[in-house]
Amino acid sequence: MSQSEELRVVIKFGDVEAEFSGSPEAVYRQVVSFMEKMLPTYSLAKKIAFSMDLRDLLEVFSDIFAYEKEEGLFFKMGLIGLKSASDAILFMALKKYLEYKLARVDNPSISSSELEVGLPAKKKTILNNLTKLAQMGLLRRLEKGDYAITSLGIKYLADKYSKQSVEKKE
16 A cells, blocks of 8 residues: 555544544544544543632632732631631631642642641641541642642532532522
8 A cells, every 4th residue: 555545534522632544444443443442531531520720719719718919818707617627727728729829829738837827726636637638638748747738629618618509508
């Protein structure tokens, strides 16, 4: 088969792109195999993907956080009003993550000492909750005892505290 008789197929579907070339029979097998394997996986992954950019996060949590140029990000409500220390810790970790995204701090992680200063809870309570939250996958433990909020932690807070979520509960 000469190069002029070679079949070339390019498939573009969303973010997925594939190119196949060769004999018609070989290209047919490659295309069918690609479609059977990749497209259902891609479609399923797209349906279950959780992704929030900075704008989405600020919108979802607009009842919780406010921003002022000099002060930066701050809580509109007091963390004392939250029913659980775990949620307060997650909000502190989320605040640090948002400050990082807004280029106000160099690191998105939060330390237990920062939590002790920012929360009206005992050190033992904070440490016990940090362990529990890390085991649940809502926080990720980093080097030197620092913690960072995970996508699951962000989703947990969004589901529980966003405007839409609170309105549905009422």
